[in-house]
Amino acid sequence: MREQLIRYINIFLILLQMKKLIFINLTPNTIGDTLFLTPIFKIIKKTYPKIEIHITVSPSNYNLLENNPHIDKIIKIPQLERISKKISKIKKIREYLIMYFKLLKTLKKGKYDIAIVGQPNFFLSQSLPWMAQIRKRIGYTYPGSIFSNMLTNKIKFTDPLKIHKRHYLEGNIDLIKPLNPKITEDDKKVYKKITQKELDVAKKILKSRNINSNFICVQAGAKWIEKEWPKKKFKELCKILSKKQNIILLGSKKEYKLNQYIKNNNKNIYNLSGLKLNKTSAILKLSKLLIGNDSGLTHLATAVGTDTVTIYGISDYFHSKPLGNNNNKIAVFAGNHAPSKLYREDTKKSIEMMDAISLEKVLSAINKLNL
Numbered sequence: 437m438r439e440q441l442i443r444y445i446n447i448f449l450i451l452l453q454m455k456k457l458i459f460i461n462l463t464p465n466t467i468g469d470t471l472f473l474t475p476i477f478k479i480i481k482k483t484y485p486k487i488e489i490h491i492t493v494s495p496s497n498y499n500l501l502e503n504n505p506h507i508d509k510i511i512k513i514p515q516l517e518r519i520s521k522k523i524s525k526i527k528k529i530r531e532y533l534i535m536y537f538k539l540l541k542t543l544k545k546g547k548y549d550i551a552i553v554g555q556p557n558f559f560l561s562q563s564l565p566w567m568a569q570i571r572k573r574i575g576y577t578y579p580g581s582i583f584s585n586m587l588t589n590k591i592k593f594t595d596p597l598k599i600h601k602r603h604y605l606e607g608n609i610d611l612i613k614p615l616n617p618k619i620t621e622d623d624k625k626v627y628k629k630i631t632q633k634e635l636d637v638a639k640k641i642l643k644s645r646n647i648n649s650n651f652i653c654v655q656a657g658a659k660w661i662e663k664e665w666p667k668k669k670f671k672e673l674c675k676i677l678s679k680k681q682n683i684i685l686l687g688s689k690k691e692y693k694l695n696q697y698i699k700n701n702n703k704n705i706y707n708l709s710g711l712k713l714n715k716t717s718a719i720l721k722l723s724k725l726l727i728g729n730d731s732g733l734t735h736l737a738t739a740v741g742t743d744t745v746t747i748y749g750i751s752d753y754f755h756s757k758p759l760g761n762n763n764n765k766i767a768v769f770a771g772n773h774a775p776s777k778l779y780r781e782d783t784k785k786s787i788e789m790m791d792a793i794s795l796e797k798v799l800s801a802i803n804k805l806n807l
Contacts, residue, residue, distance in 0.1 A: 454484070454572065458548040459491040460539075460565070462513070462558050464520035467713070467732025468756065469555070470497045471626040471739050472605045475759070476612050477506035478627065483617040490546065492539065494520070499714040500736070503629040511542060536560055543568035550574070552611050556593060562586055574614055589614040601754040625761045628739035630721045638718035645706055651682035652807070653720060653737070655728035656698055657691035662786030663729050665747045669795050671698045673727070676799065678704035681807070684723070685709065686716055686733060724807055727798070730756060738762055745801050749790035766801045768793060 457480070463469045470493065477489055490509040493501060494516035501510050515535035519528055543551070543564060551565030553575035559582070565573040566586035576593035577584040584590055591610050594602065605624055642651075656670040674683050682704050685695035689710040699705045708719070716733070717740055720726060726737035726744050730751045737744050738760020745766045746758065758765045770789040 454487060454549045456488045456546070456548050457490065457550045457552065458543060458546060458565075458570070459489065459552045459554060460561055461492050461554045462516060462535075462561055463555060464494050464516040464557075465496045467497065467500065468735040469604070470500045471628065471732075471735045472608055472759070473554070474501070474504065474506070474627045474739070475605060475624050476608050477504065479609075479617045479619055479623050480612060480615065481506045482623070483615065490548070497713070499712060499717065500628060502714065503631055504627065505629065506627075513539065532558065532560075536564070540564055540567055543570065553587070554611070555607065556581065559583070574611055576611070601752075603757065603759070604755055605759060624759060626735060626739040626759050627761065628717055628736060630718050630740055634714055634718040635721065638715060638722055641708070641711075641715065641719070642722070647682050647684065647706060649722070651684055651723060652677065652725040652727065653684045653686050653723045653733075653742075654698075655686050655691075655726065655731060655733045657687045657694055658729040658731045662750050662783055663731065663790070665729055665749075665790050665793060665798075667694060667697060669793075669798075671700060672795055673798060674698050674705055675700070675702065677802070678702055681724075682706065684719065686711070686719070686726075725802070725805065727802065734758055735760070738765060743805060745798065745805075747790070747793060747798060749793065750786040764805055766804060768798055768801050 461473060480487065480489060488508045489506065490511060491501065491507055492511045492513050495512045495514055496517060498510055498512055501507055513535060515531045518531050548570050550572040551570045551574070553562050553565065556576055556578060562575045562581065562583040563586055572589070573587045574589040574591065575584065575587045577590040578593035594607060609619065654670065654674060656664070656667060658664045677683055683706065685698060685705065685707045687695060687709045692707065692709040695707040695709050699707050717736055720737045720742050721740040723742055726733060726742055728734055728746060730746055730748050734744050734746045735758055738758035741760065741762045743762060743764035744758055745768060747768045749770055753767055757767065770792045
C-alpha cells in the first residue's frame with residue numbers, strides 16, 4: 437500500500453512538470469530496433485494520457501512509426517540515412533556534426549520538458565538535451581559515456597547481447613522506469629498500424645500481378661550472411677509450397693537477385709523485392725504467413741499480426757524473439773532449442789549451424805499452422 441502511494445505521488449509530481457517528451461532515437465535504418473521502441477510509447481501514454489510524444493527517426497524507418505496512435509510527431513533525421521551508407525570517415529564525421537547541430541536547434545525550438553536518449557550509438561547524443569536546456573534528461577550510463585553526467589536520470593546500460601535470455605526490449609523499458617509506469621506483459625508487444633488506404637494500395641499491387649488472397653510471404657535475406665538459411669533450401673521450400681498457394685518473395689532491392697534465384701521462373705512465385713516499408717507492411721498484413729530468417733521483416737510481420745516461422749542459427753532467440761500481437765510465432769533452431777552462445781564472430785560456425793537446419797524441419801514447422 438505504501439509503495440503504491442509513493443508511486444502515485446511520483447506520477448503526480450512528474451505530471452506537474454511534464455507535458456512534452458522527445459525520444460532521441462539515432463538508430464539508422466534498423467527495422468527490428470525501431471519496432472522495439474513502440475511498446476514504451478504505449479506504456480508512457482497509458483500512464484500519462486495527455487503527454488505529447490515526439491521521436492526522431494531515420495527517413496527509411498518513418499513508415500514503421502507512421503499512424504502510431506501513441507506518437508504525436510515523428511522528426512526525420514536525413515543524416516542517419518547517409519551515415520548508414522558506405523562513406524569515408526571524414527564524410528561520416530561531417531554528417532554526424534551536421535546532424536548534431538540541426539537536432540540541437542530542433543530540440544531548443546521544441547521546448548521539451550523531458551528527453552529520453554535511446555540506445556548508445558553516437559557518443560555526443562547525451563549532451564543534446566543538456567545543451568537544449570531540457571529540464572528532465574534520461575539516458576544510459578556505460579563505460580566511455582563521458583556525457584552521462586549531463587543526465588538527470590542515469591540508467592545503467594545492460595548490453596542484451598551479453599546476457600542470455602534478456603530481450604532487447606527490456607533495455608528500452610529500463611529507460612522509462614524513472615517515469616514510474618505500470619507495465620504488464622501485454623504492453624511488451626511491438627505495434628504497427630496499417631490504414632485502410634495502405635491495404636487498398638497493397639490489394640492493387642496484388643491484383644496487378646494476378647495474385648489471389650491465398651498467399652504466403654518469404655524473406656530469404658538477412659543483414660548478415662551468418663543469419664541466412666541456404667538459398668538452395670529456400671528455393672526448394674518455395675517450390676514445394678507454391679504447389680498449393682502463391683509465394684511472395686520480400687526484401688530490399690539488394691535481395692532482388694537472391695529472390696530471382698529462388699523464383700526460378702516459377703509462375704506461382706512473385707518477386708516483390710524493393711517495396712517501401714508501408715507497402716511491405718500492408719502486404720504482410722494480408723498474408724497468411726511469413727517464413728524467413730531472423731530479420732526485421734519477422735518483427736514487422738508480428739507487429740501487424742501475421743503468423744511467422746523464423747529460422748534461427750547464431751541468434752539468441754531470447755534476445756530477439758518476435759513480440760508482436762499474434763498467436764503463432766514458431767521458431768526453428770539448428771538443434772532442439774535456442775543457442776546460449778552467439779557465433780557471429782565465427783562465420784564458418786554460423787553458416788554450419790544454418791546449413792544444419794533441414795528442409796523437412798522447416799516444412800514440419802509450417803505444417804503445424806494448418807494453412
